[in-house]
Amino acid sequence: MKVQDFDFDLPEELIAQSPLKDRESSRLMVIDTLKQEIYDRTFSDIREFLQEGDTLVLNDTRVIPARLLGEKTGSGGKIEFLLLKPTGEDCWEILVKPGRKAKVGATFEFGQGKLKAEVLEITPAGGRIVKFYFKGIFQEILDELGNMPLPPYITETLQDKERYQTVYSKNPGSVAAPTAGLHFTKEIIQELQAKGIRIAYVTLHVGLGTFRPVQVENILDHDMHSEYYEITQETADIINATKEQGGRVISVGTTSTRVLETVGQKGYPIQEESGWTSIFIYPGYRFTVVDGLLTNFHLPKSTLIMLVSAFANRELILKAYNHAINEQYRFFSFGDAMLLLKGAE
Known part of the structure; x- marks a missing residue:
């Protein structure tokens, strides 16, 4: 299967640059994967398509303000860090711009010295391992000095970090x-629970690999990125009970899907666990847990559109994307949503 099979032409003006004022006012494309029919609705209509006994699985990860702007100690040269993941006590793997300034042993300062960093090593992928020096609590300092690491296709400044x-x-x-979850309000969640729909949570910390294009021609040659996940026993019990009682497990986002399918491959009943997953889901994959999927519209030739195509089929998804373009849906992180169900009525 070729990467080119998942390509499509997207007008740049359909890439949403900012979130809507009201989270639930985004549009919702509902796809019945059995009838292969498409319905145009708004996100607030999601209540109509979920039934008593269903379980929604949400990813409760929180984005850290991982973009740090500072200067090189001594010279004052500007530097930008993007934190990727912790590697030890006060140590992080990062991306850095410009890289030529970040040789092993180089030191940098942020917030007029409130946070300092030293480069310990260069990674095989060209990143850096750095050690931070500070007084106080690192997360609080990061909240003060850091900026939200918005995807590269968003060029406007985000006024409210919480959006x-x-x-x-x-x-x-x-x-x-985990952008599929950005459409939910606390009120919608409460209304769904009142309707008899169970809410369960997993955690998957989204990495930059999400945005990296597939560089190989044959998707089977792609080296999938790895992300940390956790599923509690409480969530495992809810999913097990849902399956036993004939309910549907509906995953909110590709991130939740990766967690559920990672643990589901090990068989039932699902158990509490944590670790790193590099699961790669593409057409031909057989789903073990997920019965429905809520997701945003993804980048061409990305592993995300491959995952969605695995849940339905490639032809139906590309048809849906073409429909979305014709109907002027908003794409990517701040864009509209798609709900895939095996029988939507």
């Missing part, structure tokens, strides 16, 4: 938001 967080985010660690 790049889900309303239920609580576990810091992502460098990108």
Whole structure:
């Protein structure tokens, strides 16, 4: 299967540059994967398509303000760090611009010295391992000095940092938001629970690999990125009970899907666990847990559109994307949503 099979032409003006004022006012494309029919709705209509006994699984990760702007100690040369993941006590793997300034042993300062960093090593991928020096609590300093690491296709400044967080985010660690969850309000979640729909949470800390294009021609040759996940016993029990009682498990986002399918491959009943997953889901994959999927519209030739194509089929998804373009849906992180169900009525 070729990467080119997942390509499409997207007008640049359909890339959403800012979030809507009201989270639930975004549009919702509902796809019945059995009938292969498409319905144009608004996100607030999601209540109509979920039933008592269903379980929604949300990713409760929280985006950290991982973009740091500072200067090289002594020379004052400007530097930009993008934190990727912790590697040890006060040590992080980062991306750095410009890289020529960040040789091993080089030191940098942020916030007039409130946070300092030393380059310990250069990674095989060209990143850096740095050690931070500070007084106080690192997360609090990062909240003060850091900026939200918005995707490269968003060029406008985000006025409210919380609009790049889900309303239920609580576990810091992502460098990108699980964007399918951005449409939910606390009120919608409460209304769904009142209707008899169970809400369960997993954690997957989204890494930059989400945005990296597939560089190989054959998708089977792609080296999938790895991301840290956690699933609690409480969530495992909810999913097990849902399956036993004939309900549907509906995953909110590709991130939640990766967690559920990672643990589901090990068989039932699902158990509490944590670790790193590099699961790569593409057409031909057999889903073990997920019965429905809520997702945003993704980049061409990305692993995300491949995952969505695996849940339905490639032809139906490309048809849906073409429909979305014709109907002027908003794309990517701050864009509209798609709900895939096996029987939407």
